[in-house]
Amino acid sequence: MKIRKNALAGIALAATATLGLAACGAGAATAPSSSAAAGGAVSGEITVYNAQHESLTKEWVDAFTAETGIKVTMRQGSDTEMSNQIIQEGQASPADVFLTENSPAMAQVENAGLFADVDKATVDQVPAEFRPSTNKWTGIAARSTVLVYDKAKLSEGQLPKSMLDLANPEWKGKWAASPSGADFQAIVASLLELKGEAATEAWLQGMKENFKAYKGNSTAMKAVNAGEVDAALIYHYYYYGDQAKTGENSKNVTPYYFKNQDPGAFVSVSGGGVLNSSKNAAAAQAFVKFITGKKGQEVLQKGTSFEYAIASGVPANEKLVPLAELQAPTVDPAKLNSAKVTELMTKAGLL
């Protein structure tokens, strides 16, 4: 994933493409597709195995059903619960579409040979840096790693230059994370891809010494807010989501972005793909096309998920730091290895 140097160029291109379609009088959502997904050919029902946040996918589903009349049944689980279930069910899986929070579970299903190719019309509306080169699945949204910290306890000068510093002795007892979650494990998968196994093992050992475990990113952020720990390594949208509500779990918290291509500046790609066992592939492809299309991406821009829009030229929610400013490292989402991460984290006593 050639994140972010090319991100702006890609978004600009996608925007031009969308404008081009609109100028033809077709509009992006009804533009002809390369598959049977076009026009009135699509109908019926699909089942989505959803590991994305339920509220976000519900917004996509409602908008998709309103537009197409296709009924969508959602089954909810975590990234690896759902990927393991799909692999276990194989060709008999009732799933037509799989959506995740992070890339490793998508790579797992891809490696099991269970995804169909994503329709070209969908691929064309997602910049290359937000999808695997195989096009067996596509990015649908993105999220940034962030260190949320308590300003009363840490001055800017005391903040770590790199996520790797959190393994140093001066950070003992001072930071929180949710190691059992797919979000955190994606950060570790990126570290593994960027720095290799030995460096990842060493960092995880330091983490075990230094950090306090919480279940869930929200809980880790709450712990910072309540003064239990100085900082927490989470994803950005937990902070912005709380701020947009009452702010009661984040009023003492400030987000800090590592930038500088640091492993802690990792931007994780949420994935969407169509199972090759789908009994209604046209409708399944149409759904993935819809969520990466203008209307689907505007749900990210204007809704309450605070995840990044990445496709169809739709800009990020204006409250967020633009993706292009995050200086994320270049990571190929297809290479994130969840099995190795689980092994290393178990070995370090984190799982």
Ligand SMILES: [Fe+2]
């Ligand atoms: Fe999450």
